[in-house]
Amino acid sequence: xxxxxxxxxxxxxxxxxxxxxxxxxxxxxxxxxxxxxxxxxxxxxxxxxxxxxxxxxxxxxxxxxxxxxxxxxxxxxxxxxxxxxxxxxxxxxxxxxxxxxxxxxxxxxxxxxxxxxxxxxxxxxxxxxxxxxxxxxxxxxxxxxxxxxxx
Amino acid sequence: xxxxxxxxxxxxxxxxxxxxxxxxxxxxxxxxxxxxxxxxxxxxxxxxxxxxxxxxxxxxxxxxxxxxxxxxxxxxxxxxxxxxxxxxxxxxxxxxxxxxxxxxxxxxxxxxxxxxxxxxxxxxxxxxxxxxxxxxxxxxxxxxxxxxxxxxxxxxxxxxxxxxxxxxxxxxxxxxxxxxxxxxxxxxxxxxxxxxx
Numbered sequence: 001x002x003x004x005x006x007x008x009x010x011x012x013x014x015x016x017x018x019x020x021x022x023x024x025x026x027x028x029x030x031x032x033x034x035x036x037x038x039x040x041x042x043x044x045x046x047x048x049x050x051x052x053x054x055x056x057x058x059x060x061x062x063x064x065x066x067x068x069x070x071x072x073x074x075x076x077x078x079x080x081x082x083x084x085x086x087x088x089x090x091x092x093x094x095x096x097x098x099x100x101x102x103x104x105x106x107x108x109x110x111x112x113x114x115x116x117x118x119x120x121x122x123x124x125x126x127x128x129x130x131x132x133x134x135x136x137x138x139x140x141x142x143x144x145x146x147x148x149x150x151x
Numbered sequence: 152x153x154x155x156x157x158x159x160x161x162x163x164x165x166x167x168x169x170x171x172x173x174x175x176x177x178x179x180x181x182x183x184x185x186x187x188x189x190x191x192x193x194x195x196x197x198x199x200x201x202x203x204x205x206x207x208x209x210x211x212x213x214x215x216x217x218x219x220x221x222x223x224x225x226x227x228x229x230x231x232x233x234x235x236x237x238x239x240x241x242x243x244x245x246x247x248x249x250x251x252x253x254x255x256x257x258x259x260x261x262x263x264x265x266x267x268x269x270x271x272x273x274x275x276x277x278x279x280x281x282x283x284x285x286x287x288x289x290x291x292x293x294x295x296x297x298x299x300x301x302x303x304x305x306x307x308x309x310x311x312x313x314x315x316x317x318x319x320x321x322x323x324x325x326x327x328x329x330x331x332x333x334x335x336x337x338x339x340x341x342x343x344x345x346x347x348x
Contacts, residue, residue, distance in 0.1 A: 057227040057269060088231040088315050096230070129228055135295035135314035136229040138258065 015142045017046045017130035027149035028111045034071070036146040038063070038105045040126070047098040048128040050081030054097045059129035059139050063105055068122040070115035070150050074108035087133045107146060115150045122146040187301075187310040188324050194307035197222070197300060198289040202256065202280035205267055210254070210280050213306065219251045219328040220302040221321070224282060224293045226258045227269040231315035232297040236273055238318045242325055243277045249329050250304065255279035258287065258296060301325065304333035 012021045023036040042048055049058045065073045081097040089096070109122070122145070129139040197220075199213045212220070223239060225232035236255075243253045257266045257279055270279060287293035290300065301310040301324045310324050 057265070058230075059228045086230065088234050090234065131230060132314075134231055135297070136226070136231060137294060137296070138226075139228070139260070 013142050013144070015140045017043045017137060018048060018126075018128050018140075018142060019043075020126060020142055020144050023107075023144075023146045025147040025149060026109070027151055029151045030111050030115055031113050032111045033074075034109050034111060034148070036107045036109070036122075036148075038107060038126075038144055038146070039102065040099070040105060041102045042100055042130070044101075046130045046132050047082075047084075047086075047096075047100045048130045050097040050099055051078040052081070052097060054083075054094045058096075059127070061099065061126070061128045063107065063124055063126050063144060065122060065124040068109065068124075069120035069148070070112050071109035071120070071122050071146075071148055072112055073122075074110060077106040077108070079103045079105070086131075109146075109148075111148075111150055117150050119147065119149050122148060187312065187316075187320055188327050189309055191303075191307075194303065194305075194309055197302045197306055197308045198286075200286045200289070202282060202286060204278055204280050205263060205270065210278065212254075212302075215252055215254070215302075216306050217250065217304055217333060219246075219304055219325060220300075221251075221253045221325060222256065222300040222302055223253065224256045224258055224287065224290070224296055224298045226296050227265050228259070229296040233273075234315060235297055235299070235318075235321075236275065238321060240274070240276050242322065246325060246329060251325060251329055253277035256282035256286065258282045258293070301328060303328050303331065 012019050014020075019041050021039040021041075023038045026034040026036045028034040049060055051061050053060050061078065063076050079099070082100050083095045083097055084100075085095040105126075107122075107124075124144040124146070125141045126144050127139060127141045130137050197212060199211055201209050201211050204210050212222070221239060221242065223232075223235065225236070239253045239255075242251070255275070255277060259265045259281075262281060266279065266281070290298075295313050297312075297315065299312045299316070299321070300308050301312075301321075303309045309328055312320070
């Protein structure tokens with residue numbers, strides 16, 4: 001139990017305003033479609049822009065893959081954003097499309113037709129840009145990992 | 152017990168009152184004291200820099216010595232910065248003939264490609280230069296945007312605002328600095344606009 005608790009922080013990547021926990025392992029046979037749900041947490045008091053911000057100048061949340069091993073990357077599904085007006089906005093401005101608190105990003109893959117049986121890890125990057133009610137912080141990139149098992 | 156004459160009591164009372172009201176910090180009627188502006192002795196030199204403006208011209212902070220400068224670190228993706236920029240445009244308009252300049256430092260990784268259209272959209276009326284991590288480091292890191300420095304006529308940092316501040320606080324700070332003469336390194340007053348461009 002203690003060992004398990006000690007290991008928990010190692011499974012999470014944090015960069016100040018946002019943290020990503022390693023997705024639960026996905027498994028499938030060759031040519032199968034698999035989906036990984038990546039848990040993301042935004043620090044209390046902050047928000048990050050959604051994948052489709054309400055203004056062209058804003059930096060979207062975006063997941064990209066560096067290496068996916070035996071998995072072929074497919075569509076990334078972002079959750080429904082929160083549309084909210086913030087204290088720093090002017091009355092005539094559109095509310096912002098943001099993520100707050102905990103949410104999941106669904107990453108879809110197809111197991112390659114020639115994938116060898118066994119384990120592997122897909123590694124990606126999540127780019128985000130965070131703000132509080134009074135200040136914004138430079139865009140950051142955080143590593144995302146998805147462990148998989150080809151059956 | 153000797154009786155005190157009115158001619159003795161009045162000057163003593165005036166001096167006492169003056170001391171109670173901190174004679175040294177006495178301000179003329181109509182002058183402004185901003186809470187955020189540090190006393191002269193606590194101010195440190197604003198680091199000089201060489202950064203390019205939208206026309207590719209190299210700008211040094213030292214070019215502005217003798218002027219009060221509002222140095223604003225901002226980015227196009229920063230919502231709170233967009234609130235303050237029109238305030239700064241207003242201050243630039245009202246005070247440019249009083250030895251005051253706003254200087255924006257854009258912190259966009261995408262550079263002028265992102266910044267120029269934004270400046271045009273807002274009709275920004277002051278000079279903006281392109282910043283970088285190195286210059287941000289010399290100003291203490293500047294992680295949160297907006298971060299705004301009020302620099303006095305001697306090139307010293309008189310106030311720092313991290314995050315969205317109030318327009319009144321900026322205006323009070325700017326007015327206080329505009330009304331103050333420049334001081335030399337030894338602290339003596341020098342003419343306010345020496346070296347101003």
